[in-house]
Amino acid sequence: MPVRQNSKKLFFLPLLISSALFSQAHNVSDGYQKPEDPLVIRNLEEWQDLKFGLFMHWGTYSQWGIVESWSLCPEDESWTRRNPEHGKSYYEYVKNYENLQSTFNPTQFDPQKWADAVKKAGMKYVVFTTKHHDGFAMFNTRESDYKITSSKTPFSKNPKADVTKEIFNTFRKEGFKIGAYFSKPDWHSDEYWWSYFPPKDRNVNYDPTKYPEKWNRFKKFTFSQLNEITSNYGKIDILWLDGGWVRPFRTIDPKVEWQRTIKVEQDIDMDKIGNMARKNQPGIIIVDRTVPGKWENYVTPEQAVPEHALSIPWESCITMGDSFSYVPNDHYKSSQKIIETLIKIISRGGNYLMNIAPGPGGDFDAIVYDRLKEISGWMEINQSAVFATRTLPPYHEGDLYYTQSKDGNTINIFHLDEKPEYQAPAGLSFLLPEKWTPKSLTVLGVSSKIQWERKGNRIYVKLPEERATLKYATVIRIRR
Template sequence: MKMSNTAYMTRPCDQWVLCSWFAKLSAVVLIACCAATAEVRSEDAPADKETDPTILANIEKFRDWKLGLFIHWGPCTQWDAPIAWPLTPVATWARADDLPAWVERGKNFDVFSRDFFDLNKTFNPVQFNPDVWAEAAADAGMKYVMFVTKCHDGFALFDTKQSNYSITDPSCPFHENPRANVAKEVLDAFRKRGVRAGMYFSMPDWHHPDYEDPALPYKRLFTPNYDINEHPDKWQRYLKFYRGQVEELMTGYGPVDVLWLDGGGGSGWETDKLAEMARRHQPGILIVHRGAGGRYENYRTPEQTIPPHALPFPWETCMTMGDLWAYSSRDYYKTTRELVHMLVDVVAKGGNMLLNIGPDAEGRFPPQALERLKELGEWTKVNGEAIYGTRAVPPYREGRVCLTRKGDAVYLIYLAVPGEIKPPHVISVSGIQPAEGAEVTLLGREDVPLQWEKQGNGVTVRIPHKLSSPVAGEYPECRHAWAVKISKAIVHGEAKH
């Protein structure tokens, strides 16, 4: 990881992490998803920038998608535990006193770790039905899925021949189920509904002895528990193993649009070799070695946060629908209004939003998550024109109004304040004005032209009473935010686009 090129770092997990290898700080707050990310950093060296026209074109297609689904799942859901991080000695937050499995084992880390790794032997999600997941996501307006094929704990949710620690191995009771090759079932189901396929893969594997040497003290972080320069043979064996698993994913699971490589801290990962192999099997695939920078991090991935301003490179915020990455029966789920507002804020700043849901131990999406997806879909069906395929336009946001652009059109998306369930009578912004002959309408009610007037270099749009004061229950799908379309707009202060 190119720490010298990093202005600030983010890592997706249930908490923030300040690992000893990262900052040598005594305070440790770990994040429990499966990811490592370097975000806003100085410009990568020009020689290391992506130049392949196919990859660059695919990055632009990715930027059109705007909304995706992240899925973290695994045996840990049987314990209501965070994913992977309870195995890390310094991650005391992941073994809290309200975690029954930790208390029941007398808070003995060795016993707890042994039993955590053995959860594969009882993992039997008989209610798993990827068609339900895919249908709900597609109806919500999600254009791509990022499925966690393997997290840091090393348990593979695909049919790997490189390891027996997988859902298709006889040690796992679900191996006899016709849908046991979960990753394939998930991606096939989503593709059938026109949703693009992405794979998350953890570069570290805390279950593999050539990454986490069992003869040495536990570490279980984003670098091995040994010095790779002192043990090059062991490290090369591990690289062969992890590339072998990625090659399985690249060859037996249909077309893949994005390969998300997480947790690869430090140097020595030989990502160039992995990328060559992956693109030989999947031409044009986007590769995101999080935190690496340059040509093998095709877009950046801040997580559990939305940048305060537009960023000068392709990016995607990964955000949990609840508070945690893996399922917990005690999780809190963000409201639909919060989700809509976050999506609009991200898109107005030029990013994508990857929204995470964790299925439960039986293989079901939580009812709260399905409800949010349904309501999110109601909003995107009316207002998706202001979201998908758009780009950022300055000033990006003014107060409650976020801006997006598609071709000559500019959209003014008003975010409702608490308690507000109907659009305001007036929406004003600076720097944007309708061009001659432009039509100004409210999405969902294009049959009613809106009156507008210039205000300096900006515009004030007036929404008539019959639209701003609807009968109770009318257009409830838009009660979180409303989008005004200016079909042909002048953007002051920037070169003509």
């Protein structure tokens, strides 16, 4: 199944997809354009060193514990279904959904607590949802009163009411790169879903070529909000634009199922937006998701990992739980599974953007902090094999995954067994990359001397009893 950019609560998506399907969904083979701006190139290189980031979907919808925004969409899909307790008719439901603004008061909000926990777990950048498809702004926009800082929102009286400002300032102070998620479609805006017509699906509900003045007002509205984010919130490193159906009609790929649902022109003028963002934030990475060209600086498989290494910058956005938005009693992935996924991603040249959803009170579930603490213990020992590394053929052999240092003088071989609880084997054998003459071999987290030998193009390693202390994965380091 190809990556679906239309939903973020896809329990049924596999965590591995073929490179062919990945290319089809993201136009990798013929659409990626390497940036020419030297500041953007440098920022991308730095971003590729970071490997592990935090994604946060948070909004008024957390109060109902539902899929973010999508229940407003009049499509018959599993992720758009509405609870009749929240409104018997569609319009009653929308009214009640939008009225969640009047009860949103996340008084437990403490971004320093989040930053401390995820930093110890090795995360080095953050992407926060400043506005999702529902149009509710989690920042202090002047363009709409549908926002967290509105007097209609109880949390507006809190000194930390502009949560985007608080999150960005806090994480930036801790050394994180800062990413602003922003939805191009806005289902609250009368310039996108015009109240004269009922909404038909996720797309604009009128023909922009027939009503150009209305569409131009929406373009101006979108430009103004993005200008606010890139002007008023300090240094922004990544502008992460979602809602890929808002795109020039000529860019639609008919081979991609969800893109075939786009019936009208929805050109938002990305050149104007991108040039403005780069003027406000020189070197900013812009991610116009699924729209190939100069403004998709890296590609973003969702809830999926390509099977093979890719030669372009990419990032998998994957949830820690089952959902991108907060759901009570969500099923969170084990630390074992999270670390296995991280290793697979970095061995194929990608970054892992792991989503954790704050609840209605403004904090993560307690189990999230348990997971982050467990991950931090593994990172303390093995972080040198994770960060600032690059791919290395053969990339992957059986249960073994390879990375190398950027200077090419160190190889890291990760062993996984993908059982519920990892047990390091007594011995390992792996293929030595071409033109490599190893001078030393160590196992991270093991102080004992390691017995090893080379036979032809293979290395044979005997692990000591101390291997029993290793958790989640064994990491072998070779230097030449």
